[in-house]
Amino acid sequence: MKTFILFLSFSLQAFVSFSQDSDSLFINRISNQILTNGKAYDDLRVLTKQVGGRLSGSPQMVKAEKWGLKAMQDAGADKAWLQECMVPHWVRGGTDEASASYTSGDKKQVHKLDVIALGNSVGSMKPLTAPVIVVNSFDELDKRKDEVKGKIVFYNYKFVPTFIHTFGSYGDAVRYRGGGPSHAAAYGAVGVIVRSMSHSTDNNPHTGATNYVDSLAKIPAVAIGLKDADWLSSQAANGKVSVTIHTHGKFLPDTIGHNVIGELRGSEFPNEFITIGGHLDSWDPAEGAHDDGAGCVQTIELLRTFKALGYKPKRTIRFVLFANEENGGRGGAKYAEEALSKGEKHIFALESDEGGFTPRGFSATVSDSQFQKMQGWKDLLAPYGSCEWIRGGGGSDIGPLAKTQKTPLAGFMPDSQRYFDYHHARNDVFEAVNKRELELGAVNMAGLIYLVDKYGL
Amino acid sequence: MKTFILFLSFSLQAFVSFSQDSDSLFINRISNQILTNGKAYDDLRVLTKQVGGRLSGSPQMVKAEKWGLKAMQDAGADKAWLQECMVPHWVRGGTDEASASYTSGDKKQVHKLDVIALGNSVGSMKPLTAPVIVVNSFDELDKRKDEVKGKIVFYNYKFVPTFIHTFGSYGDAVRYRGGGPSHAAAYGAVGVIVRSMSHSTDNNPHTGATNYVDSLAKIPAVAIGLKDADWLSSQAANGKVSVTIHTHGKFLPDTIGHNVIGELRGSEFPNEFITIGGHLDSWDPAEGAHDDGAGCVQTIELLRTFKALGYKPKRTIRFVLFANEENGGRGGAKYAEEALSKGEKHIFALESDEGGFTPRGFSATVSDSQFQKMQGWKDLLAPYGSCEWIRGGGGSDIGPLAKTQKTPLAGFMPDSQRYFDYHHARNDVFEAVNKRELELGAVNMAGLIYLVDKYGL
Numbered sequence: 085m086k087t088f089i090l091f092l093s094f095s096l097q098a099f100v101s102f103s104q105d106s107d108s109l110f111i112n113r114i115s116n117q118i119l120t121n122g123k124a125y126d127d128l129r130v131l132t133k134q135v136g137g138r139l140s141g142s143p144q145m146v147k148a149e150k151w152g153l154k155a156m157q158d159a160g161a162d163k164a165w166l167q168e169c170m171v172p173h174w175v176r177g178g179t180d181e182a183s184a185s186y187t188s189g190d191k192k193q194v195h196k197l198d199v200i201a202l203g204n205s206v207g208s209m210k211p212l213t214a215p216v217i218v219v220n221s222f223d224e225l226d227k228r229k230d231e232v233k234g235k236i237v238f239y240n241y242k243f244v245p246t247f248i249h250t251f252g253s254y255g256d257a258v259r260y261r262g263g264g265p266s267h268a269a270a271y272g273a274v275g276v277i278v279r280s281m282s283h284s285t286d287n288n289p290h291t292g293a294t295n296y297v298d299s300l301a302k303i304p305a306v307a308i309g310l311k312d313a314d315w316l317s318s319q320a321a322n323g324k325v326s327v328t329i330h331t332h333g334k335f336l337p338d339t340i341g342h343n344v345i346g347e348l349r350g351s352e353f354p355n356e357f358i359t360i361g362g363h364l365d366s367w368d369p370a371e372g373a374h375d376d377g378a379g380c381v382q383t384i385e386l387l388r389t390f391k392a393l394g395y396k397p398k399r400t401i402r403f404v405l406f407a408n409e410e411n412g413g414r415g416g417a418k419y420a421e422e423a424l425s426k427g428e429k430h431i432f433a434l435e436s437d438e439g440g441f442t443p444r445g446f447s448a449t450v451s452d453s454q455f456q457k458m459q460g461w462k463d464l465l466a467p468y469g470s471c472e473w474i475r476g477g478g479g480s481d482i483g484p485l486a487k488t489q490k491t492p493l494a495g496f497m498p499d500s501q502r503y504f505d506y507h508h509a510r511n512d513v514f515e516a517v518n519k520r521e522l523e524l525g526a527v528n529m530a531g532l533i534y535l536v537d538k539y540g541l
Numbered sequence: 542m543k544t545f546i547l548f549l550s551f552s553l554q555a556f557v558s559f560s561q562d563s564d565s566l567f568i569n570r571i572s573n574q575i576l577t578n579g580k581a582y583d584d585l586r587v588l589t590k591q592v593g594g595r596l597s598g599s600p601q602m603v604k605a606e607k608w609g610l611k612a613m614q615d616a617g618a619d620k621a622w623l624q625e626c627m628v629p630h631w632v633r634g635g636t637d638e639a640s641a642s643y644t645s646g647d648k649k650q651v652h653k654l655d656v657i658a659l660g661n662s663v664g665s666m667k668p669l670t671a672p673v674i675v676v677n678s679f680d681e682l683d684k685r686k687d688e689v690k691g692k693i694v695f696y697n698y699k700f701v702p703t704f705i706h707t708f709g710s711y712g713d714a715v716r717y718r719g720g721g722p723s724h725a726a727a728y729g730a731v732g733v734i735v736r737s738m739s740h741s742t743d744n745n746p747h748t749g750a751t752n753y754v755d756s757l758a759k760i761p762a763v764a765i766g767l768k769d770a771d772w773l774s775s776q777a778a779n780g781k782v783s784v785t786i787h788t789h790g791k792f793l794p795d796t797i798g799h800n801v802i803g804e805l806r807g808s809e810f811p812n813e814f815i816t817i818g819g820h821l822d823s824w825d826p827a828e829g830a831h832d833d834g835a836g837c838v839q840t841i842e843l844l845r846t847f848k849a850l851g852y853k854p855k856r857t858i859r860f861v862l863f864a865n866e867e868n869g870g871r872g873g874a875k876y877a878e879e880a881l882s883k884g885e886k887h888i889f890a891l892e893s894d895e896g897g898f899t900p901r902g903f904s905a906t907v908s909d910s911q912f913q914k915m916q917g918w919k920d921l922l923a924p925y926g927s928c929e930w931i932r933g934g935g936g937s938d939i940g941p942l943a944k945t946q947k948t949p950l951a952g953f954m955p956d957s958q959r960y961f962d963y964h965h966a967r968n969d970v971f972e973a974v975n976k977r978e979l980e981l982g983a984v985n986m987a988g989l990i991y992l993v994d995k996y997g998l
Contacts, residue, residue: 119703246572246573250977444928467705471928471929501978520958521959524705
């Protein structure tokens with residue numbers, strides 16, 4: 085009996101070793117395929133240069149959906165389709181401008197400011213001029229609330245540099261972009277300037293959604309480049325400064341948008357779904373290269389790679405380019421809603437929405453036992469750059485799957501150091517993405533999807 | 542007795558935990574100091590923009606040494622000095638040019654090629670024109686040796702894309718740059734073109750040292766941009782192509798160079814030395830930003846940071862900007878030679894010469910027990926980005942310390958994906974370096990040096 089048990093355990097060990105070896109071999113084939121024949125970089129060039137910035141509701145978004153559907157078909161999806169949803173339709177409406185005027189000696193000076201209107205913000209329509217009040221926090225604003233009426237509030241809250249993961253700094257600062265305008269409006273401010281959500285060394289302003297409180301006045305709001313932010317705060321410390329803001333944003337009626345979906349049907353458990361995706365919409369100032377063209381082309385690359393390797397998944401894999409992540413999340417919500425109504429059992433979802441930078445690993449909102457299972461795969465992905473596995477995280481488009489049916493989620497986690505240099509700014513262009521880094525991201529994502537498909541979670 | 546042993550082991554555990562906690566706290570202080578007050582980026586701006594490309598023997602190198610010495614003094618070294626050595630003095634001598642001519646139909650066509658002479662190469666002096674023969678390997682050249690006489694050999698060996706660490710591709714391909722000219726000269730070639738050591742998506746040519754065999758003819762040699770490499774090989778496949786090369790390189794007599802050294806004297810073991818460094822010289826086409834301005838400014842940043850934190854090292858720490866790494870290694874050799882002759886006991890050396898990119902970890906040429914000791918520190922550095930620890934590696938300037946007194950070596954290992962996009966090419970400029978990534982590199986390096994200083998190795 086002892087001999088038999090020993091034999092069994094050796095066999096099991098051998099089987100596990102064999103499995104590990106065969107997984108290791110297959111992931112190596114994935115890597116070689118992508119690094120040698122990858123199409124993600126070429127796909128990104130088309131999406132960024134031929135489609136470009138693509139806000140929800142815009143004509144570019146329509147172009148992007150067409151591109152995405154064809155890309156899914158060309159990559160070899162069993163079936164590919166557009167999933168309709170309603171999306172908000174905000175338009176910038178014109179060129180955002182701002183300048184500061186102040187007196188130096190006898191002379192009135194005017195200093196142009198590099199600004200961009202916040203997404204979802206109301207335009208000033210006509211130029212709006214008012215004295216500026218600089219605050220470094222909501223606390224300070226509250227303390228000085230009696231000074232605010234009729235003024236433009238400039239939130240100069242800086243990205244905290246000591247967070248190693250830059251998303252920590254972003255999470256800490258972004259309340260000024262999201263809630264700053266309404267908080268200032270409550271005290272009678274007529275406009276808001278927000279220091280851009282970045283710690284870049286340039287002066288590019290960074291847009292992004294603001295979220296007005298319905299019961300308060302909706303006032304014009306812009307983000308300012310970091311160098312101009314430093315200039316403005318230092319000038320305002322020296323004496324009165326007036327700022328003129330001229331923006332044009334407004335909402336048009338909600339309109340039709342689409343998630344783009346490609347599918348490979350599972351051979352053993354076709355009713356268990358694995359979703360991998362990025363978001364197809366982007367803010368408008370540039371080309372949406374890192375945010376989130378990278379995630380979209382990586383998603384398509386996974387489909388292409390599995391087909392190229394002749395991989396027949398056990399479970400059904402969905403490759404999704406989500407609509408409307410930047411200002412509404414209607415695409416992610418629709419996807420989860422339809423999944424629920426069709427009784428689809430979504431066992432895992434992975435999103436890539438942190439840029440096409442070199443891989444570091446994954447974040448995962450999963451149970452303890454699921455996380456432990458993933459940890460068992462660490463050594464299979466470590467050679468390709470995945471060395472950090474963090475609890476929590478996922479992706480805003482796949483979040484609704486967790487909400488509606490407790491789907492375990494993961495987020496692809498590239499290195500974060502440069503992300504906020506480009507995020508929602510004019511330099512988020514094709515040239516900012518590195519081919520190798522983009523491809524390695526796809527390698528790691530494909531490896532994880534392969535393992536979840538083979539072993540479940 | 543059992544109780545006493547239990548007490549002892551708890552105390553030991555508590556002590557170890559306390560030590561780990563206090564190390565963790567101190568490394569956090571290092572991180573906050575560098576990420577908040579770091580000067581490395583500003584230093585790099587000066588070194589790249591005010592000094593610029595700085596070949597051994599050049600006037601820029603003299604300027605760089607002056608800059609380095611002052612930087613060490615300003616950063617708070619107990620003492621700072623220039624350590625003299627002789628260095629080779631190769632000069633480019635003019636603008637490198639090349640073009641290809643071929644017949645298309647009746648018409649003679651001329652196509653300009655983006656080239657750069659290899660370092661240490663002899664110039665053609667007058668324009669050199671000859672038919673080109675394209676080979677993809679030394680093997681192919683050997684097989685076709687009878688076709689070579691009087692021709693220009695074009696080695697079109699490509700970077701192998703399936704290496705995850707790009708230094709693997711480089712190690713595999715660089716023999717064509719180093720040994721290609723002599724190998725071709727042996728068969729009577731009159732000149733050589735080498736596909737650049739890169740897998741970038743642009744057409745920048747990448748220079749770097751070639752190593753002539755003394756007994757063979759020294760023929761002109763250039764590296765060609767990747768797009769022109771593809772063009773040339775495809776054109777040559779269609780019919781005869783002639784190439785004209787015009788380069789001007791030559792050696793002037795060896796001249797005086799210097800290592801720049803800053804020192805913090807140890808309080809407990811002043812006769813045990815820890816060295817941290819980068820190399821101050823650079824190739825000439827750009828600003829030597831990643832290679833190796835980054836390593837130099839990180840080295841100075843460690844000195845500044847230890848002083849700013851009031852850290853008094855147990856051992857003597859040397860902060861060294863080495864001379865002549867790119868084409869001779871005379872600086873590293875001199876440093877080790879003087880250390881030996883002065884009876885200095887060098888217990889550890891760390892070099893940063895892989896660029897100012899986001900940290901991944903360290904490579905280490907150390908004994909098994911030393912490596913195990915370092916592994917014990919993994920969790921202290923992981924939060925700052927060090928997640929890969931590899932056996933082997935070090936740095937070319939600190940290698941002589943291992944040779945002369947078996948000093949354990951480590952190399953700071955940033956992410957390698959973009960390194961060869963800039964290496965020895967015109968785009969290795971200040972703007973290519975990211976402030977956060979540069980600083981995080983310094984954080985990890987400082988953390989490791991602190992631990993080696995505190996615990997020995």
